Amino acid sequence: MTDARIRRPSLINLRREIIEGKLIDTLMRTAIEYADAARGLLILARNDEYRVEAEVTTSDDTVTVGQRQPSVTAAGLPESILRYVMRTKESVLLHDVADGNLQEREARIRRLVDSNIIGIFVWDLDDRISDANEAFLRIVGYSREDLVSGRLRWRDLTPTEWRDADDRRVAELEATGTAQPYEKEYFLKSGARVPVLVGAATFGGRHDQGMAFVVDLTERKRAEEEIRESERRYNEVQMELAHVNRVTTMGELSASIAHEVMQPIAATVNNAKAALNWLNAQPPNLEEAREALGEIVKEGNRTTDVIGRIRALIKKAPPRKDALEINGAILECIALTRGEIVKNGVSVQTQLAEGLPLIQGDRVQLQQVILNLIINAVEALSSVREGARELVITTGKGKPDGVLVVVRDSGPGLSSAGLDRIFEAFYTTKPGGLGMGLSICRTIIEAHGGRLWATAAQPQGATFQFTLPAQSNQAA
Numbered sequence: 001m002t003d004a005r006i007r008r009p010s011l012i013n014l015r016r017e018i019i020e021g022k023l024i025d026t027l028m029r030t031a032i033e034y035a036d037a038a039r040g041l042l043i044l045a046r047n048d049e050y051r052v053e054a055e056v057t058t059s060d061d062t063v064t065v066g067q068r069q070p071s072v073t074a075a076g077l078p079e080s081i082l083r084y085v086m087r088t089k090e091s092v093l094l095h096d097v098a099d100g101n102l103q104e105r106e107a108r109i110r111r112l113v114d115s116n117i118i119g120i121f122v123w124d125l126d127d128r129i130s131d132a133n134e135a136f137l138r139i140v141g142y143s144r145e146d147l148v149s150g151r152l153r154w155r156d157l158t159p160t161e162w163r164d165a166d167d168r169r170v171a172e173l174e175a176t177g178t179a180q181p182y183e184k185e186y187f188l189k190s191g192a193r194v195p196v197l198v199g200a201a202t203f204g205g206r207h208d209q210g211m212a213f214v215v216d217l218t219e220r221k222r223a224e225e226e227i228r229e230s231e232r233r234y235n236e237v238q239m240e241l242a243h244v245n246r247v248t249t250m251g252e253l254s255a256s257i258a259h260e261v262m263q264p265i266a267a268t269v270n271n272a273k274a275a276l277n278w279l280n281a282q283p284p285n286l287e288e289a290r291e292a293l294g295e296i297v298k299e300g301n302r303t304t305d306v307i308g309r310i311r312a313l314i315k316k317a318p319p320r321k322d323a324l325e326i327n328g329a330i331l332e333c334i335a336l337t338r339g340e341i342v343k344n345g346v347s348v349q350t351q352l353a354e355g356l357p358l359i360q361g362d363r364v365q366l367q368q369v370i371l372n373l374i375i376n377a378v379e380a381l382s383s384v385r386e387g388a389r390e391l392v393i394t395t396g397k398g399k400p401d402g403v404l405v406v407v408r409d410s411g412p413g414l415s416s417a418g419l420d421r422i423f424e425a426f427y428t429t430k431p432g433g434l435g436m437g438l439s440i441c442r443t444i445i446e447a448h449g450g451r452l453w454a455t456a457a458q459p460q461g462a463t464f465q466f467t468l469p470a471q472s473n474q475a476a
Helices: 004-035 079-088 096-114 134-140 144-148 160-176 218-252 254-280 286-314 326-336 338-343 363-381 416-421 437-447
Strands: 039-046 049-059 062-067 119-124 129-132 178-187 193-202 209-216 322-324 347-352 359-361 390-397 403-409 451-456 462-468
Touching: 004 039, 004 049, 004 062, 119 134, 129 144, 134 144, 134 178, 134 193, 134 209, 160 178, 160 193, 193 218, 254 286, 322 363, 326 338, 326 347, 326 363, 326 390, 326 403, 338 363, 359 363, 363 390, 363 403, 363 437, 363 462, 416 451, 437 451
Parallel strands: 347 390
Antiparallel strands: 039 049, 049 062, 119 129, 119 209, 178 193, 193 209, 322 359, 390 403, 403 462, 451 462
């Protein structure tokens, strides 16, 4: 038996000698022979930087091992292969003939990918992300160390509610090799979410690996939200202007409204007096008293209807879409303006077609349009000194479906310049007018899917027409 104490100094010397160079030489020679390769690199990581410690090459029967410490570059070794080896701890062999072309091609592709503003990553069906460019890492908030460590998995980045969408795209990849871009969200490293647009494709004939392209939609979503907020504010302003216009209109109709309200009230008072008289008779005439009380109820309901319509026109409320019979809406507006019509000596004729389809819209807004057109016509007719003051309101079927409303007067009419600008905001031909009425009317009609326009009437006057589509279930 050999004395271990005698052998120990020799072992220590041998270890020191090998550590000084022979271990690396022996390791590299053994590895190159075992792999039957023409070239090999020994790469070590120091402070998150990969450096080449040694290189072995073969030429004929000669094996040369040299030590050097440059940083690893794409020209020296394809970076994706380096990362693959670091993650999987598996050996990778490169054919010597294709080595130079592969390295050059890899360097070009790597520059293209890394400089791209679109996020790009390499995936597999085991959820792994084996490689990614800086744009993708920036989108999800991870570092390259996180990537190299294997901690990035695309399914873990996906919130639960988007998993089904991912599964559908995976099935699409397996069937066609590509997945059409779709919107989803990723979890950031911080736990927050980022909206993205993702598309993917497989590598050649392999359906278990491929490349994904990711676009950060944060700015686009922010812009869309700003647009929605702008539209919301615009609609609020439009509603406010429409409300102001209705209140102004009601102010102009105050005398007419007072007349409409006073009529049923006066009738109610008269019927109440009659009922008292019949009850005080000897003997009391209960049948006549009952009839008088019935008239009181009828006139009271009429008063309630008038006040209800006025309140609806003045009230500020969000638009509603209800089934609406246009002829009834027009007759209510004529009733509200009867006082102004009579005061200005205007003759109103109605030609309302029967069997018109119902339209779907906000009754208050559409009556606001009709009221504006009637009041404008009455004001225009008030300046007529000779000839009849006629206002004709016509309804008919619109093309291809829906209704057509025509309001024609025999007033002084509009100049060609006025016709061109009549619907512009703040344009007015009235002294002290705001110039908002017709602009608001056109906005209301267009919001209901219709059209409002004006033409010169013959031989004189102006014609305003608007169309409204029929309720959708009647259009067919």
